[in-house]
Amino acid sequence: MKANGDKARPICGGTDLIIQMRAGVRQPAVVVDIKKVREMRELKFSPKSGLKLGAAVSCIDVAENADMRRHYPGLTEAAHLIGSLQIQNRASVGGNLCNGSPAADTTPALIALKAKARIAGGKATRDVPVEEFVVSPGRTVLKPGELLVQLLIPAPAPHSSDAYLRFIPRNEMDIAVVGVGASVTLAGGVVKAARIGLGAVAATPLFADKASESLIGKKLDESALETAARLASEASSPIDDMRGTAEYRRHVTGVLTRRALTIAAERAHKH
Amino acid sequence: MEGTNSNGKFKVIGTRPIRHDGVDKVIGRAKYGADYAFPGMLHGKVLRSPHAHAKIKSIKTAKALKLPGVKAVVTAADLPQADDKIEQAGEMAINPRHLSMNILAHDKVLYDGHAIAAVAATSPHIAEEACKLIEVEYEVLPPVMTVDVAMKPGAAILHPTLRNREEGDKQTNVANHIQFKRGDLEAGFKAADFVIEREFNTAMVHQGYIEPHNAVGIYNADGQATIYCSTQGAFDVRSLSAQVVGVPVGKIKVVPAEIGGGFGGKTTVYLEPLSLLLSKKTGHPVKMVMTRSEVLRGSGPTSGSKIKVKMGATKDGKIVAAEVWMAYEAGAFPGSPVGAGAMCILAPYTIENLQIDAYDVVVNRPKTAAYRAPGATNAAMAGETVIDEIAERCGIDPIELRVQNGVKEGSPQVVGPPFKAIGFIETLDAIRNSDHYKSKLSGPNQGRGVATGFWFNAGMQSSATVNIHTDGTASVVTGSPDIGGSRASMAMITAEVLGIPVTDVRPLVADTDSIGHTDVTGGSRVTFATGMAVYEAAQDAARQLRERAAKVWEVKPDDVELHDGSVRLKDPASVEKGEGKPPMSMKELATKLARTGGPIIGRASVNARGVGPAFATTCVDVEVDPDTGKVQILRCTVAQDVGKAIHPSYVEGQMQGGTAQGIGWGLNEEYFYDDKGILRNTGLLDYRMPTCLDLPLIETAIVEVANPGHPLGVRGVGEVSIVPPPAALANAIYRAVGVRMSETPMSPPRLLKEILKKRATEETHSAAAD
Amino acid sequence: MSKKTLVEVNINGEEVEFLCEPRQSLLECLRDVLEMTGSKEGCLTGDCGACSVLIDGRAVCSCLMLGVEAQGKEIRTVEGLADGNTLHPLQQKFLEHASLQCGICTPGFLMSATALLERNPNPTEAEIRYALAGNLCRCTGYDKIVRAVLDAAKSMKSGVRTSRAA
Secondary structure: OOOOOHHHEEEEOOOOOOHHHOOOOOOOOOEEEOOHHHHHOOOOOOEOOOEEEEOOEEEHHHHHOHHHHOOOHHHHHHHHHOOOOHHHOOOOOHHHHHHHOOOOHHHHHHHHOOOOEEOOOOOOOEEEEEHOOOEEEOOOOOOOOOOEEEEEEOOOOOOEEEHHHOOOOOOOOOOOOOEEEEEEEEEOEEEEEEEEEEEOOOOEEEEOOOHHHHHOOOOHHHHHHHHHHHHHHHHHHOOOEEEEHHHHHHHHHHHHHHHHHHHHHHHHHOO | OOOOOOOOOOOOOOOOOOOOOOHHHOOOOOOOHHOOOOOOOEEEEEEEEOOOOOOEEEEEEEEHHHOOEEEEEOHHOOOOOOOOOOOOEEEEEEEEHHHHHHHHOOOOOOOOOOEEEEEOOHHHHHHHHHHHEEEEEEEEEEOOOOOHHHHOOOOOOOOOOOEHHHHHOOOEEEEEEEEEEEEEEEHHHHHOOOEEEEEEEOEOOOOOOOOOEEEEOOOEOOOEEEEEEOOOOOOHHHHHHHHHOOOOOOHHHEEEEEEEOOOOOOOOOHHHHHHHHHHHOOOOOOEEEEOOHHHHHHOOOOOOEEEEEEEOOOOOOOOEEEEEEEEEEEEOOOOOOHHHHHHHHOOEEEEOEEEEEEEEEOOOOOOOOOOOOOHHHHHHHHHHHHHHHHHHHOOHHHHHHHHHHEOOOOOOOOOOOOOOOOOHHHHHHHHHOOOOOOOOOOOOOOEEEEEEEEEEOOOOEEEEEEEEOOOOOOEEOOOOOOOOOOHHHHHHHHHHHHOOOOOHHHEEOOOOOOOOOOOOOOOOOOOHHHHHHHHHHHHHHHHHHHHHHHHOOOHHHEEEEEEEEEEEOOHHHHHOOOOOOOOHHHHHHHHHHHHHHOEEEEEEEEOOOOOOEEEEEEEEEEEEOOOOOOEEEEEEEEEEEEEOOOOOOHHHHHHHHHHHHHHHHHHHOOOOOOOOOOOOOOOOOOOOOOHHHHHOOOOEEEEEOOOOOOOOOOOOOOHHHOOHHHHHHHHHHHHHHHOOOEEEOOHHHHHHHHHHHHEEEEEEEHHHOO | OOOOOEEEEOOEEEEEEEOOOOEEEEEEHHHHHHHOOOOOOOOOOOOOOOOEEEEEEEEHHHHHHHHHHHHOOEEEHHHOEEEEEEOOOOHHHHHHOOOOOOOOOOHHHHHHHHHHHHOOOOHHHHHHHOOOOOOOOOOOHHHHHHHHHHHHHHHHHHHOOOOOOO
């Protein structure tokens, strides 16, 4: 990777990169197959230290992993919603993030889980919060020669869970028009911690901080959901495009925030 | 393998044998156009316009020609002069100049994706690189993207020679105005108890076949040429390619490969003349295949449209007057299906007073091509939702209202003689009596909608031969490319007439040298017209078989019949020399052909009359998410009058396939152009066709009101099922969430907008009421 | 033009070698280099599934995989589904149910359905639809495809293998 600088690009699933190369959108002179790097292929979960998700782990391996389904059902859902089974069998969560699309499905779920991206290849290995990883559509903080190695997700606290919902016009195959990842931790009937990640409604995936903070210490009732939904909507700055209007996206952001929080809370209760 | 035979009259017709080409298709051996390869073959690619509307100032191909591996570059300069008038090319009325201009742009580019030049090189990658090296100088002109813009005074003009005879010969983008009138419109509206007036907009959509266009052109040193391609009409490819390239029709053979979907979009030519031209220039076979992006940008979608409907009815549900104004996008060259749309829009109903004004309008979009009942689906979206409103206003069940006003045998048509025997009412009854219609919806935001559709179907020319093999089996040869299982039906008809098992008949789809002229596979005409030719050819073979047996037995041919794989005397007791003449198997008779006169070939050709039109009624249940505008289809049933179902499975297949396309049209499919006229959704990610997960099982009710014009009662089945779904969905959505949609697609953002508007109005009213 | 790489794979149970440039997709290698045209090109963006093949038992879009990435893998294509002249139950059921009209999407569907039934021998209609959502069909409306897969699952459970369709 270092030898070729910005003329090299890693290839994992290839489900974005090959399309982009054909369209002339990205034209690396060299593609580097990173699927054989051990750390990038490993999925390691421990109830104490959380999840180390190798950047090259495929979406289907995430979707079928028992620990993932139990402890991070939202992220698992997100991985299982991308494209089709054919896409999921090749694509990786890491690649989904590195592609830098504001509409990536797994990114809002990662943000909701307070995930960090571990980057190697620079002067020192560094960890970047996922909500800071994508800087503009298609561009990430990765410098030439750097590689996303793993995604680090904290261990799930008691009575916490997550959910991911997206809106697409069909039932599969579409890029998210709106994507909302939500995680909540409940204690004594109120929200102890909450994070809302938004996708496809701004130039980059977003951490809806105001919406998330509005829930702390509150019961997750109608009024709290209403407020969070409104704040999430306000945090979005969507555009009009052929997948939806800005007005539409703002509205649906509110709707999905409410629904995702409700599901996350239901799941958190069960834990 | 045979299924149940619903009536005792037929042995083969009405059963469900496995199609003869089936094994090849499930093991991957069947050859589609892109599967062909020849020694020394080159690859061709097309350079396409990046502008919606521009003058071409110059084209420089020198750099492209210098690229190693490039063997030829062609532009419109390599095409012969073409006349600007309407001509017959085979069965189609075309304007040769427009056709030529669409194949390779002459002095203007008229849409994003318009072909400008073509390159032949040793690999497709090199051909693509070469296209990038062709230098074109443009003078960009304002894009004209909708009928509204095109029809405004002062609009940029696409074709300087297009004149409006109705407006003092001014330049115009309105290529044609057709009008149908009947009765007294003013009096009709006066007699109405209420009048409903609505305006609709439908977006441009594509046929969406999974297989992109392809062609391999092989031009020989002796001036003879062959084209292999996936096409719905080999004879049309021949005549159109001959026309464009300037090679005589008689010197071209077109071999239709297996075809991966057409739906009307592969009834014309795009790559075929180019591959022929490049082969002529290079002396090598040249293969060309479109990418998906080229298919969407550079082939022939169907028209978007604006339709205004005004209908008057009495309070007991009689429609007394109708006035329609419709403008369809023709694309870059004249020829939208607005005329057909005008003839279909109110065809299912007897309306005494009506006037329809239909406008064919050119815009900077690809030249439209046929798409399954071209023009009728747009029309039904408008007509069938207004009919639904009328039913609601009168408090009459929507099916009952249609029965009340519906056409039957003897009812007048918009154009032409009164209807012969038709099954429109029967399709309405089939839905009314279906389990689906009788079932209850189970939850909030659910609704049921009904709509109907009409399509004329086509007759046209077909040829067929039936050859008797030396072992008593047979082959049936036609020129109708098989896009949906039709060759099985041809074998079934042959088998029925000859009295032999369907597995003893081999159906063939032949090239343009091997069979007589046959018009396109389209217009729902294959089972009807080619089936008619096959029936007659089989009868011809049967007659000859009877004559030979009669010779052998020294009896009269009229005393002989074909039965159950044999020939036999009809009534041995009544025939002189009838004794001791047991039935002779076909196998045995076949051994006697040589000495009784030679090989037996049955032949027939038709210009089929007696076309029976098609009617369909579709019922759909939906559930709408009122917070997102997303529509889920809960249940769907389609009833269609098919006259006689030769192979019921493939008839059901046509009904289900058309329904699925209509659903996509109604819910999510559309062309997105930006304000520069550039197509934004050039792939199947954002040109959203229904996936397996978007549809339920599609229930079918086959209605059989025999078409008196066909020996077996057949009515064309392929098209009409696409016509009702968008309107049926609109009607269902109305009942689910109280919103009447007046545009397609009824995508979630559009539907949610209307839902929120309605909610806001209601809140205002209830606030005002407080 | 880049130098060609030798790729060694197992295709439909046979060890196969081929040469390809890094820029050639697996689909291109199958169709143009190995002349196995059973897998079809529909969109080149992974949106139609017509190019679906099985890699180590999983359905993938071969248009979104480079030929060189196939090194060492087990590839199964539609050409290898039948056992000599004995059709796979899915192939047989597709024929019986008239699940193909033009047939261009059929190889892709057969491969996706094969992967599904090998993992989940008793799928519900909903599970079938989800598993096949990455395969587009424009002709059939999917009805007869879904019925054929349901029927094939039944017949595979009972261990029936049929001969080439009569």
